[in-house]
Amino acid sequence: MECLLCRVQKVEIKTLDMQIEVGRDIVLVPMNIMVCSNCGERYYNTENMMKIEEIKSKLKNRELDVIEVGKVMRYKYPIKFDAFS
Numbered sequence: 001m002e003c004l005l006c007r008v009q010k011v012e013i014k015t016l017d018m019q020i021e022v023g024r025d026i027v028l029v030p031m032n033i034m035v036c037s038n039c040g041e042r043y044y045n046t047e048n049m050m051k052i053e054e055i056k057s058k059l060k061n062r063e064l065d066v067i068e069v070g071k072v073m074r075y076k077y078p079i080k081f082d083a084f085s
Ligand SMILES: [Zn+2]
Pocket: 003, 004, 005, 006, 007, 008, 036, 037, 038, 039, 040, 041
């Protein structure tokens, strides 16, 4: 399939980690989706979107098995710029 964005014939099925937010947490869910290997544009179909919604609600109800793969950290001090004050 041709990419609608870059017009290159490089759209193929790949397994990519979808980032799904649950409150302040982010859960990576590997999913087969159509993606352009030239520009990275992702093409979600109705089935993908429905599955993502289904997974979101299951995650909210803690019905899916997840493992911790990393940490999200935040720098303690806000970075300020004189130009904005
Ligand atoms: Zn493309």
